[in-house]
Amino acid sequence: MGRTYNEKRPMAKETILIIDYGSGNLRSAAKAFEHMGPGKGHDIEVKVSGKPEDVLSADRVVLPGQGAFGDCMNGLSKIPGMMEALKEAVLHKGRPFLGICVGMQLLATRGLEHGAHAGLNWIEGEVHPMDLNDPALKIPHMGWNDLAFPSASIQQDNRHFVLRNISSTENFYFVHSFVFQCRHAHHVLALTDYGGFQTAIVGRDNIIGVQFHPEKSQSAGLKLIGNFLDWKP
């Protein structure tokens, strides 16, 4: 059954789902998304939930994550129906997906923190302890760092949509001791220099993951969140 020719429907309010699976502080992320809501031109409702049905009905899915890779993966997979819901929403329905910090690392094939643990395997690669070329550098990599870009996206115009209007001199807040090593170079969208270049943003199709915390990265982070909300992959 088709719609009548001149049926006018207002743009539906989008639901942004921040997945609550017992991994740390979700209020910061929720607040940052809410901040970029109606007041900043995004007709959105931010929902924090660990229910698979909320993942299925969301327009955009955000997976935060703090703590160890294995704990996070366990927390996520022990929610009945969550893995199926995530696959359906992100891989089949193509809903825009943003992984933050360990939520980004979970995209990998496996993580090697406290033993090997399987990840979502949505972006091939492994999560390894940071390998720094300077032993005097502190671990974790904690604080504000800028992004470097692989040669394919040196030009700002060639960068991913979520990096729109973000200059290479802007800084993001990082806290991590492990790093995502992608199998395919074209999945690495940005790097950051800390004892050598470390993966900062990974992505493909409707999936993006950021190692840093956009919700804690002041104006640069809020811009990235706004871009994610505008992104139509």
Place this chain on the structure above:
Amino acid sequence: MLKTRIIPCLDVNEGRVVKGVNFVDLIDAGDPVEQAKIYDKQGADELCFLDITATSSDRETIFEVVRHTAEQVFIPLTVGGGVRTLSDIRRLLEAGADKISINSAAVKNPDFIREASEKCGNQCIVVAIDAKARTDGSEGWEIYTHGGRRPTGIDAVEWAMKMADYGAGEILLTSMDRDGTKKGFDLELTRTIADAVRIPVIASGGVGTLQHMVEGIKEGHASAVLAASIFHFGEYSIQQAKNEMRKAGIPVR
């Protein structure tokens, strides 16, 4: 390149900002949420609230302060003072804090740090150390608890190493000899501890000039500097501090 962090700290008593000089003589300097917004605008890299409220019934005020701050300020927020249990940590994180600073409770029960970092992640557990040079003629520094009132006999360097080993994500190191004096950080203390642990050390206690901050990084080997009064009485802005550091060749945001 990683930038050196400048962290303004606000001492909060019953929901209001104060600053202790040598841990006494409190002077009221305003509303913490408003102060936090100003620091955010000035380019602070993180914020720290230290709740010095004495009575537990009045401690509820800190949750409101944290909640309101987290709604408006999108930089990392550390909260400390009187944190004793995992449920204290959870409540502060739920209110919007990103890191929790723990002092006396860690000394009372070091396993608390292990448990807290396992449950909440190392990144959000900051161990605060109040250290004072030994006065009995022996070398080194001793740590104190309960806002600097109670000596413990524990060596500060050994303690820092133990806390790093137990899962602390960061150390907030305050020199009690220098706190409130404006004579600069205790550089020897800071350097000794910063060089002994792999985790970042935040230098605190004694900043009176912007040059002191530069010294804390260059000579104290700290990863970040924390200061209170020089910022919130308007003597210097965060931006001025960053300019001074930039001139000294320290990368800042």
